[in-house]
Amino acid sequence: MIVFLLKRLGGTLVVMLAVTAIAFVMFNYLGDPVVAILGQDASESARRAVEQQLGLDRPITVRFLSYLADVLRGDFGLSYRLGQPVMDVIVDRLPATIELAFSGMGIALLIGVPCGVYSAIQRNSAGTRVLLGASLVGISVPTFFVGVVLIWVFSVTLGVLPSFGRGQTVDLGWWTTGFLTPSGLAALVLPATSIAVFQIAMIMRLVRAEMLEVIRSDYVQFARARGLPESRIYFRHALKNTLIPVITIIALQLGSLIAFAVITESVFQWPGLGLLFLQSVAAADVTIMSAYLILIAGLFVVINLAVDLLYFAIDPRLRARAGR
Amino acid sequence: MTRRFRTLGRHIRPKRTTSTAVAAVLALGVAGGAASADTLRIAGQGDIGTLDPQAQNSQITISVLSMVYEALVTRNEDLEMVPALALSWEPVDETTWRFELRPDVTFHDGSTFDAEDVRFTIERAQAETSQFANFVGSIASVEVIDDLTVEIETRMIDPLLPDKLGYIMIMDSGWAEANGVTVPQDLGNEENTYAVMNANGTGPYTVAERVPDTRTVLSINPNYWGEMADDIEEVIYLPISSAPTRISSLISGEVDVVIDVPPQDVDRLANTAGITTARSPELRTIFFGFDHASDTLRHGDAGGTNPFQDLRVRQAVDGAIDAETISRVVMRGLSQPTSQLIAPGNFGYEEDADVRADFDVERSRELLAEAGYPDGFSVRMDCPTDTYTNPEQICQAVSAMMSQIGIDIDLNLIPRAQFIPLLWEKDTSFFIIGFNTAYFDAMYVLETLLMTQTGEDGEGIYNYSGYSNPEFDKLVREARVELDRDRREQLMHDAFAIARADVAYAPLHTQTLVYAMREGVEVPVRPDNFVEIRWVTMN
Numbered sequence: 001m002i003v004f005l006l007k008r009l010g011g012t013l014v015v016m017l018a019v020t021a022i023a024f025v026m027f028n029y030l031g032d033p034v035v036a037i038l039g040q041d042a043s044e045s046a047r048r049a050v051e052q053q054l055g056l057d058r059p060i061t062v063r064f065l066s067y068l069a070d071v072l073r074g075d076f077g078l079s080y081r082l083g084q085p086v087m088d089v090i091v092d093r094l095p096a097t098i099e100l101a102f103s104g105m106g107i108a109l110l111i112g113v114p115c116g117v118y119s120a121i122q123r124n125s126a127g128t129r130v131l132l133g134a135s136l137v138g139i140s141v142p143t144f145f146v147g148v149v150l151i152w153v154f155s156v157t158l159g160v161l162p163s164f165g166r167g168q169t170v171d172l173g174w175w176t177t178g179f180l181t182p183s184g185l186a187a188l189v190l191p192a193t194s195i196a197v198f199q200i201a202m203i204m205r206l207v208r209a210e211m212l213e214v215i216r217s218d219y220v221q222f223a224r225a226r227g228l229p230e231s232r233i234y235f236r237h238a239l240k241n242t243l244i245p246v247i248t249i250i251a252l253q254l255g256s257l258i259a260f261a262v263i264t265e266s267v268f269q270w271p272g273l274g275l276l277f278l279q280s281v282a283a284a285d286v287t288i289m290s291a292y293l294i295l296i297a298g299l300f301v302v303i304n305l306a307v308d309l310l311y312f313a314i315d316p317r318l319r320a321r322a323g324r
Numbered sequence: 325m326t327r328r329f330r331t332l333g334r335h336i337r338p339k340r341t342t343s344t345a346v347a348a349v350l351a352l353g354v355a356g357g358a359a360s361a362d363t364l365r366i367a368g369q370g371d372i373g374t375l376d377p378q379a380q381n382s383q384i385t386i387s388v389l390s391m392v393y394e395a396l397v398t399r400n401e402d403l404e405m406v407p408a409l410a411l412s413w414e415p416v417d418e419t420t421w422r423f424e425l426r427p428d429v430t431f432h433d434g435s436t437f438d439a440e441d442v443r444f445t446i447e448r449a450q451a452e453t454s455q456f457a458n459f460v461g462s463i464a465s466v467e468v469i470d471d472l473t474v475e476i477e478t479r480m481i482d483p484l485l486p487d488k489l490g491y492i493m494i495m496d497s498g499w500a501e502a503n504g505v506t507v508p509q510d511l512g513n514e515e516n517t518y519a520v521m522n523a524n525g526t527g528p529y530t531v532a533e534r535v536p537d538t539r540t541v542l543s544i545n546p547n548y549w550g551e552m553a554d555d556i557e558e559v560i561y562l563p564i565s566s567a568p569t570r571i572s573s574l575i576s577g578e579v580d581v582v583i584d585v586p587p588q589d590v591d592r593l594a595n596t597a598g599i600t601t602a603r604s605p606e607l608r609t610i611f612f613g614f615d616h617a618s619d620t621l622r623h624g625d626a627g628g629t630n631p632f633q634d635l636r637v638r639q640a641v642d643g644a645i646d647a648e649t650i651s652r653v654v655m656r657g658l659s660q661p662t663s664q665l666i667a668p669g670n671f672g673y674e675e676d677a678d679v680r681a682d683f684d685v686e687r688s689r690e691l692l693a694e695a696g697y698p699d700g701f702s703v704r705m706d707c708p709t710d711t712y713t714n715p716e717q718i719c720q721a722v723s724a725m726m727s728q729i730g731i732d733i734d735l736n737l738i739p740r741a742q743f744i745p746l747l748w749e750k751d752t753s754f755f756i757i758g759f760n761t762a763y764f765d766a767m768y769v770l771e772t773l774l775m776t777q778t779g780e781d782g783e784g785i786y787n788y789s790g791y792s793n794p795e796f797d798k799l800v801r802e803a804r805v806e807l808d809r810d811r812r813e814q815l816m817h818d819a820f821a822i823a824r825a826d827v828a829y830a831p832l833h834t835q836t837l838v839y840a841m842r843e844g845v846e847v848p849v850r851p852d853n854f855v856e857i858r859w860v861t862m863n
Contacts (some may be wrong), residue, residue, distance in 0.1 A: 007366065009438065030741070031739060031740075031741025031743070032741055032742070032745045033741075034745075035740065035741045035744045035745065036741060037380075037436075037454065037511065038381075039381060039382060040711075040740075040747075041381075041458075041746050041772070041786055042748070043782070043786075044779070045787065046458075047748065048458065049452050049453075050511070053452075053453065053510055056509060062496055078511050078516075080511055081373055082372045082373060082374070082520075082536050083373065083376070083379065083380075083509050083511065083516070083517070083520040084516055084521075084536070085518060086514055088516070088535070092536075148568050148569075151568070151569060151572045152572065155572055155573070155576040155578070156572050156575050156576045159576055159577070160462070163573050163576060163578060164562075164564050164569050164570075164573055164578070165538065165539070165562070165573050166538065179352070222519035233695060246570055252458075266566050266570075267564055267566050267567060267569055268566075268569065269538075269562075269564045269566065269569060271535070271537050272540045275565070278539060279370070279371075279563070279565060282370075283741075285740075308443050308653065313403040
């Protein structure tokens with residue numbers, strides 16, 4: 001067990017080091033941060049002064065080592081665009097992204113799972129065909145298009161929901177939430193729906209496929225033979241076993257919703273990490289970009305590690321091999 | 325529908341105004357959806373970067389900050405220089421300007437504005453971390469004569485000193501010292517500084533709330549000394565980066581004004597009920613630049629030569645650019661073709677000279693042949709994709725026009741953050757560039773963009789093309805120390821005539837600025853793209 005864990009952690013460290021190196025290269029070749037700071041009209045002397053301020057005049061190896069040392073201390077530097085410490089900016093934006101990702105996933109589960117169960121039980125009904133057709137559209141339509149259509153219908157035409165921003169938020173000290181105010185909830189509806197569309201379709205198809213398999217299995221047939229009521233068979237026995245793979249996939253999807261909500265966040269001017277990343281790219285704000293890349297890599301490394309450990313706990317074969 | 329959004333808009337207010345917000349919502353209930361006149365919501369593409377008035381010389385940052393901070397001088401609606409924090413100014417001798425300051429002005433925190441604040445701010449603007457050092461570069465010293473008088477000594481004769489000081493927004497020296505912000509932020513020092521998120525100016529608005537990339541809420545300063553066209557209680561600046569969302573939010577009534585309107589949406593918005601647009605030619609000119617200096621093309625193939633050193637080649641390029649078509653097709657009419665390097669509205673612009681040579685492909689081909697390139701040559705054109713208006717389409721159109729005369733363009737479309745270093749390193753043979761004058765005066769373009777780069781007194785600091793003509797330099801040197809306005813104007817006209825004859829650059833057009841707003845709101849467009857809040861009215 002310990003050997004397995006150490007091996008995993010060692011791999012994790014290698015991955016993180018590689019990501020830091022890539023982030024640093026990005027730092028240097030994606031664009032000149034001096035442009036972001038000074039703009040087009042900058043004299044030679046002003047440019048040299050900024051390079052000196054930022055230490056850009058030192059050799060690249062020295063800069064990498066000092067960046068690495070800073071990052072290990074948890075110091076990602078100042079955002080060139082906003083003049084604030086990178087970690088402060090990221091911690092500020094995290095709640096918006098997390099709330100959006102969880103709300104989107106919540107909507108997707110509330111709609112996706114029942115639809116999946118229904119379409120598995122009533123596998124040939126007209127309703128199922130409609131649902132399957134709709135889910136195909138949901139999977140194929142790009143997210144930004146969904147966002148723009150939602151804005152057009154609900155903000156411009158009907159005028160019932162705001163098209164941008166997060167509404168009024170409540171500051172809990174360590175977290176700002178939009179869940180506690182009417183305007184915060186109203187602002188959440190369109191972006192959450194927009195990211196949910198793809199997830200609904202995916203979850204529905206996943207649940208349906210798993211459910212169809214489970215329904216055919218022996219224990220469901222036995223339950224039927226025992227004369228258990230249909231609802232008990234489907235929801236108590238079948239659905240429960242269906243959810244194991246579904247939960248694994250959902251956990252991974254949630255990770256990518258947090259990391260890659262870039263498009264939805266920019267369409268709705270949702271002040272989260274994705275929007276921050278996009279604006280940092282436009283301004284060549286490399287300190288933010290690098291930190292974002294490192295943190296997202298860290299997030300996925302942690303998710304994967306957790307999944308591996310879960311498998312280790314669940315699957316006796318893995319344990320037996322490690323014990324040998 | 326309007327009413328519902330009114331309520332949503334209300335929620336954007338900071339918490340401290342809860343009671344007024346409730347009152348306003350109640351009042352709306354009575355008024356029945358009529359637009360309330362106390363909050364103006366302005367949406368633009370990007371956010372302001374900082375509240376520090378000397379830390380970031382970017383358009384939107386200084387535009388919003390000019391509602392909070394003020395300079396010694398400002399502009400009226402005819403763009404003439406008028407008093408702001410200074411009452412009057414005059415030269416005492418050739419290198420000394422005396423400014424009489426406005427009495428009884430207080431900063432937002434209640435402290436009194438005086439001569440010491442002026443001296444402090446000018447020195448702050450000269451700091452290494454300031455981005456406004458160019459504007460105060462000619463200043464040798466600032467002497468406080470009494471509480472309301474300062475004398476500014478310049479290193480050389482500087483007729484434009486008052487114009488330049490229009491960009492130096494005055495801070496309170498006591499506030500700056502108390503909060504440890506006597507110099508603008510050092511980005512390498514990894515320290516957050518107070519002035520980035522806090523402000524204390526003399527302007528008509530105070531900063532009530534700032535959430536980066538979300539909103540900046542300004543609230544009216546009841547003790548403001550100056551005149552306002554209206555008394556809008558609250559101004560909210562909202563960055564909305566996605567263009568369709570920005571436009572939708574105007575149509576749906578969630579914002580009142582949009583300042584970055586994509587050209588393709590202008591006609592549609594102008595025809596939308598309840599929306600009006602305002603336009604003005606921008607003080608920015610777009611033109612093409614050549615590498616005059618290298619002996620062989622850095623990027624391209626012309627048999628080991630640099631064709632752009634030959635005047636006839638530059639004339640051929642200039643004559644083969646169909647600016648009218650670009651204005652009509654690419655810019656949808658939102659540009660004015662020009663033959664000049666500065667836009668109308670600048671002192672030194674000459675309307676009579678602003679006539680483009682006829683678009684003549686045949687003549688261009690002949691010129692190329694005479695210059696020894698009957699079969700043309702190939703060259704890389706560097707073009708940014710995310711600055712100016714429609715740069716990508718303009719460059720594509722000009723590439724096609726160049727191929728008409730045998731010049732084979734290898735179009736290099738890159739983001740601004742990669743493009744500008746090419747200019748800085750002079751690592752480009754053929755490029756597009758947009759340039760605006762800093763203080764409504766042609767001198768800025770003449771001395772920084774066109775003079776031979778000497779590294780002294782700002783001569784040619786932005787001369788990325790290597791253009792150099794001693795006769796031209798001589799005229800500009802004469803003009804920059806000429807205190808007589810008419811004589812100075814004549815000298816500048818003469819200098820432009822030389823640059824034009826040399827085809828130092830191939831001018832294309834001036835851009836048109838468009839603001840869109842809901843009916844009832846009037847935001848005049850200032851050609852330098854400053855949202856001048858003192859002129860705004862709404863009902």
